[in-house]
Amino acid sequence: MLCLSCGLLSGCSALLPSPISRFELQTPRPFGYVIGDEIQHRLVIETRQDVTFNPDSLPKQGALNRWLNLNQVSVATDTDSGELVVDLKYQAFYAPNEVKMLSVPGFTLRFNQSGKTIEQAVPEWHFTLSPIKELAVRKDEDGLNYMRPDAVPQPLSDSQQWLAVYASLSLGLMTSVYLAYLYGFFPVWPKQRIFKRALRELSSKSQADMPRGLAVVHHAFNVLNDQPLFKHRLAGFYQTHAEYQSAAEQIDWFFNFSNAVLFAGKQDFAADDWQKLQDLCRVCRDIECGKR
Numbered sequence: 001m002l003c004l005s006c007g008l009l010s011g012c013s014a015l016l017p018s019p020i021s022r023f024e025l026q027t028p029r030p031f032g033y034v035i036g037d038e039i040q041h042r043l044v045i046e047t048r049q050d051v052t053f054n055p056d057s058l059p060k061q062g063a064l065n066r067w068l069n070l071n072q073v074s075v076a077t078d079t080d081s082g083e084l085v086v087d088l089k090y091q092a093f094y095a096p097n098e099v100k101m102l103s104v105p106g107f108t109l110r111f112n113q114s115g116k117t118i119e120q121a122v123p124e125w126h127f128t129l130s131p132i133k134e135l136a137v138r139k140d141e142d143g144l145n146y147m148r149p150d151a152v153p154q155p156l157s158d159s160q161q162w163l164a165v166y167a168s169l170s171l172g173l174m175t176s177v178y179l180a181y182l183y184g185f186f187p188v189w190p191k192q193r194i195f196k197r198a199l200r201e202l203s204s205k206s207q208a209d210m211p212r213g214l215a216v217v218h219h220a221f222n223v224l225n226d227q228p229l230f231k232h233r234l235a236g237f238y239q240t241h242a243e244y245q246s247a248a249e250q251i252d253w254f255f256n257f258s259n260a261v262l263f264a265g266k267q268d269f270a271a272d273d274w275q276k277l278q279d280l281c282r283v284c285r286d287i288e289c290g291k292r
Contacts, residue, residue, distance in 0.1 A: 019047055039089070244284065
């Protein structure tokens, strides 16, 4: 009877689930490291809900030996699924003279279940560390220690920047030429400066020089028309110079006033008449510059 009871107990205990249902050590590649590189390890553990993890069983942050440091330890727990994730970040400070096999030391994790201690071993992990200097010290022709020169960096392309500069200069040049054309700064286009010169000459005179001022404006119209311009020919003038049609009222006043002063002997002109003459010259200047 006693033997039968022991057998039943043994069978029931065999059917109970393991306290640790999953243990996984996730590691990176075991080669290609040099001094100063960091190595990330992750432990993924699943346990029964009545099993609790003892964080004191983790290695302490800091120097593990003379060449290996544990820089960071983080623990994340999911109470619903019982999953435990431990992240360990190591850093190697070994300077080998040749490719060398090294090991991250193993340790033992401890868990508590109903007052009992459960242990899970984390195996050591092997990896190779490579040197970052030559095995033999080379010397140059003068017998001095050889130092490899720095690589010459590739120059950055500035074609886009120069293209923008050329485009800006071209636009500025075209704008300057266009404005110079509008304001009559090119002597090869004398008709673009006719009334500008006339207005400059009027500005140097006064109301007492009314006959001379009228002659200056008459000369400007004659040069523009390529022949003397009289009032009865204004209709033909407007056909060949339609842009001046907008100033027809002021031009008609000018010819009537000029006939009265130069041919009828009118002497009682006022300051307002001199102002009208200057205004007419300004309007014609704006028209020849394309402002109207």
